[in-house]
Amino acid sequence: MTEQLDTPTPGLLRRRQAPDWLILALACVAQFMVILDVSVVNVALPSIGRDLHYSPTGLQWVVNAYVLTFAGFLLLGGRAADSLGRRRIFLLGLWLFVGTSLVGGFAQSSGWLTAARALQGIGGAALSPATLTIIITTFSGRKLARALGLWSAMGGAGGAIGVLLGGVLTAELSWRWVLFINVPIGLATAVAAIIFLGEARGTGPRQRLDIPGAVTVTAGLAALAYAIVGTDQYPWGSAHTLGWLAAAMVLLIAFFVLQQRGKAPLMPLGLFRIRGVSGANIVMLLVGAVFFSMWYFLSLYLQDVLHYGALRAGLAFLPMGIAIIIGAQATSRAMPRTGIRPLLFTGTALVTGGFFWLSRIGADSHYWSDVFGPGIIIALALGVLFPPLAAAATMGVGRSEAGLASGVLNTARQVGGSLGLAVLATVASTHTHALERTGLAPGNALAEGYARAFLIASALGIAAFAAAFVIPARSGRSSPASSPAPDGKAVAGTVPSEVAPSADG
Numbered sequence: 001m002t003e004q005l006d007t008p009t010p011g012l013l014r015r016r017q018a019p020d021w022l023i024l025a026l027a028c029v030a031q032f033m034v035i036l037d038v039s040v041v042n043v044a045l046p047s048i049g050r051d052l053h054y055s056p057t058g059l060q061w062v063v064n065a066y067v068l069t070f071a072g073f074l075l076l077g078g079r080a081a082d083s084l085g086r087r088r089i090f091l092l093g094l095w096l097f098v099g100t101s102l103v104g105g106f107a108q109s110s111g112w113l114t115a116a117r118a119l120q121g122i123g124g125a126a127l128s129p130a131t132l133t134i135i136i137t138t139f140s141g142r143k144l145a146r147a148l149g150l151w152s153a154m155g156g157a158g159g160a161i162g163v164l165l166g167g168v169l170t171a172e173l174s175w176r177w178v179l180f181i182n183v184p185i186g187l188a189t190a191v192a193a194i195i196f197l198g199e200a201r202g203t204g205p206r207q208r209l210d211i212p213g214a215v216t217v218t219a220g221l222a223a224l225a226y227a228i229v230g231t232d233q234y235p236w237g238s239a240h241t242l243g244w245l246a247a248a249m250v251l252l253i254a255f256f257v258l259q260q261r262g263k264a265p266l267m268p269l270g271l272f273r274i275r276g277v278s279g280a281n282i283v284m285l286l287v288g289a290v291f292f293s294m295w296y297f298l299s300l301y302l303q304d305v306l307h308y309g310a311l312r313a314g315l316a317f318l319p320m321g322i323a324i325i326i327g328a329q330a331t332s333r334a335m336p337r338t339g340i341r342p343l344l345f346t347g348t349a350l351v352t353g354g355f356f357w358l359s360r361i362g363a364d365s366h367y368w369s370d371v372f373g374p375g376i377i378i379a380l381a382l383g384v385l386f387p388p389l390a391a392a393a394t395m396g397v398g399r400s401e402a403g404l405a406s407g408v409l410n411t412a413r414q415v416g417g418s419l420g421l422a423v424l425a426t427v428a429s430t431h432t433h434a435l436e437r438t439g440l441a442p443g444n445a446l447a448e449g450y451a452r453a454f455l456i457a458s459a460l461g462i463a464a465f466a467a468a469f470v471i472p473a474r475s476g477r478s479s480p481a482s483s484p485a486p487d488g489k490a491v492a493g494t495v496p497s498e499v500a501p502s503a504d505g
Contacts, residue, residue, distance in 0.1 A: 020139065028150060030128075042063070043317070052113055069121030074410060096123030162321075163313075219251050225418055279467060286464035287385055289424075290351060355457040359451045359455035
């Protein structure tokens with residue numbers, strides 16, 4: 001998505017002159033798969049944990065392995081699509097995504113599945129931005145706005161349908177089918193892409209790909225998450241924990257040095273001198289931390305404490321997925337009248353209250369009285385937050401940098417979700433073990449552990465509310481402090497601020 005933003009294009013060259021609706025369908029189905037795989041595994045987590053003998057804290061790596069690599073390689077995937085060709089990267093990402101889904105479905109150990117999920121995240125990081133650039137180079141004008149709206153809706157649909165589909169597949173077949181389901185869909189999409197998609201790439205000089213940057217930031221974040229999770233067994237002052245924290249620090253420092261000195265950095269650091277960008281990313285980091293954690297802990301709570309089956313748990317999540325879509329759509333319409341800040345304050349306040357309500361759960365709680373209400377409030381709040389955060393992240397940013405700013409915001413959400421889940425899963429497990437040592441029944445101890453995690457999530461909501469004050473009350477013109485991308489254009493695979501997706505599940 002570089003120079004194509006300002007100039008209408010005739011679209012990608014197609015081998016058989018496929019209609020535009022088919023090109024749009026290919027892009028949307030691929031995006032649907034990428035988002036689906038974040039949510040579809042949540043309901044299957046208890047079954048996966050039992051079959052592959054994950055530890056209580058280790059189970060979060062089923063989610064985190066995917067999210068971490070997706071976040072670390074997302075901006076690189078966008079640059080690769082623009083530089084090496086959208087069709088090539090689309091197919092490369094799709095084949096990797098489908099292949100690792102198949103490998104993960106046959107996993108016989110926790111390490112096997114975790115590795116497959118990590119590679120699957122890399123495939124998703126290549127595939128997702130390629131789908132967007134295909135749309136942007138195929139459509140223009142009002143058709144582009146409508147196409148991007150549908151592409152964005154695939155995120156919300158993937159999140160909402162994923163929890164239900166995960167429940168159905170796990171209950172009726174096996175948890176392995178939450179991964180196998182990608183294979184027939186992906187193969188059909190790949191065949192259609194080979195037949196109908198022609199190649200296209202940016203017309204400017206080919207950019208250097210910051211592979212070292214993507215590798216160092218992903219490895220650094222993984223080492224940090226591993227160190228945090230390990231504190232369940234190793235104290236903070238132990239050689240094990242300090243060693244992994246030191247490794248994380250070295251890798252993350254190396255990443256920032258590469259970004260500062262590199263000729264084509266993934267993330268130009270000068271962008272964060274703009275208040276809107278820095279403030280929006282801080283809020284999104286905190287919101288992402290609680291967003292992923294809600295699905296993770298509620299899935300375990302419903303099945304391991306309230307003894308719901310997988311299908312019943314999937315149905316219990318469905319209203320929350322729908323609430324995110326409703327909140328996002330309502331906020332997109334209200335934002336021109338209310339502005340950004342009131343919506344951010346409202347959303348973060350609702351998140352705080354919803355998680356505080358959830359922190360009152362126990363082993364004898366009930367879905368309709370203790371889970372449904374706060375779950376709907378939190379989901380609605382998340383939908384409320386996404387559109388103004390997308391707008392705030394591009395506040396004061398020039399048009400040529402809007403795509404990069406949107407991509408950085410999406411990365412912040414994934415990183416926040418990964419680190420937040422690592423912290424909260426460790427808090428929950430530590431509290432549960434402490435209570436079990438006092439003789440408390442396992443079900444009660446589990447419920448108290450999840451409740452403690454929700455209480456910390458409520459505190460993160462307060463921090464997000466405070467961080468919203470960093471964002472300027474009014475939008476401004478492009479700031480001279482902004483640091484342009486090396487080629488002066490937006491990064492492929494990121495969303496222009498004018499049509500940024502309202503939510504992606």
